[in-house]
Amino acid sequence: MFELPKENITPDVFREKCPARYLLNRVSGKWSILIIDILDDRNLRNGELMRLVEGISQKMLTQTLRELESIKLITRHDMQIIPPHVEYELTSLGKSLREKICAMDRWIEENMLEIISNNKNFSVKIAE
Amino acid sequence: MFELPKENITPDVFREKCPARYLLNRVSGKWSILIIDILDDRNLRNGELMRLVEGISQKMLTQTLRELESIKLITRHDMQIIPPHVEYELTSLGKSLREKICAMDRWIEENMLEIISNNKNFSVKIAE
DNA sequence: GCCAACGGTTACCAAAAGGTGCGTACTATC
DNA sequence: GATAGTACGCACCTTTTGGTAACCGTTGGC
Incomplete structure (x- = not known):
């Protein structure tokens, strides 16, 4: 739940209390970017997302999907079947x-x- | 320090061990995006960045700058004066x-x- | 009958991120 | 002489994030 300031809703990610900053933090989360990227024109199911986005846990997948749904970036279609x-x-x-x-x-x-070539932060040097 | 896998360095952010994933996580951090954005063609100093990027602490600013420097996205120019x-x-x-x-x-x-209009997650409704 | 798959939820715990306050050393201003 | 500004580093602590395991109810395959 984000408390909107009554004044000053000029969109500006550099302002701490601006909703744009809040949205940027949601969107730029570790998993949000990957999920938005992989969801192209096709629809994907929970299990497919788990397999396509390597390393994500069921918990984080659900949590991120709910969050993206709440800011209207994705839609959840429940077929209501068993x-x-x-x-x-x-x-x-x-x-x-x-x-x-x-x-x-x-x-x-x-x-x-x-970026990684000749970079001391990456331990195995890439062949030229 | 990121351990590069010996095989499979095909760039792919969806692969857990790919350096691209590691870089994405560095770049898409809470503060990295804002610092890269605000640093346009001008050079900026520590104090200026503190004032322009609202809400960042001195610790996080320094830490993020060091990180961005290590992946070659920014350069630090120390004038060596007092x-x-x-x-x-x-x-x-x-x-x-x-x-x-x-x-x-x-x-x-x-x-x-x-996004925020008619959204239950944002508590004060925006005037139409 | 048993197990896997579907798409989750919940509780518990560990790790990472991030804030606060202090100290450094020097200069310039009041 | 006190204070502010410059650009940090370090230690301590809190908050947030994220992983793991167990569980739910149903169906279909072996």
Whole structure:
């Protein structure tokens, strides 16, 4: 629950109490970025997300999905059958944000080798 | 210190042990995004950054700057004078990444009102 | 009959992130 | 002489984040 200030709702991520800052912190979480990225035009199910996003736990997956749903970036489709079948889908807002997130993720992948080569923080040197 | 796997260094943020995942986690930290965003073409000093990035503590600022320096996104220029004068600057790699990060930040600012309006998670409703 | 799979929830605990206050050394201003 | 500004480092403590294991109810396969 985020308390909106009564004055000053000019969007600005640099202002501590601005909702934009709050949203940035939600979106830029460790798992949020990966989930938004992997949810492209297809819908994905809980189990599929678990397998595609390596390292995520069931707890964090559920928690992140609920959070993204609450800020209207994804929709949860519960088929109401037994055994359960639930699909997650990006909203149009989510798809729009996904473009920006993907641009960042692809940049990191493309520039990964340049960053880690000759870098003392990475222990095994990459072959030239 | 990140242990590089000997095999499989294909860049992929969805793979747990891929350096790309590690880099994504560094870059998408709570404060990293804001610091990269605010450092545009100008150089900024410690005190200026403290004032511009609302809510950051001295400890986190220093820590984040050191981290960004270690992955070659910023450069630290120590003028070696008393009283101290130190400037931080984006590397060309950092400037390139900044474009992607800014796109995300501006998107959040532009869509902030749409997200928070009629949202039960935000307690004071925004006037229409 | 037993187990896996579905999509979770809950409780408990460990690890990581982050805040606070103090100290450093020097200069310039009042 | 006291205070503020410069740019930090360090120790201590709290808060947040995240992992693990157990559990739920149902169905389908062996």
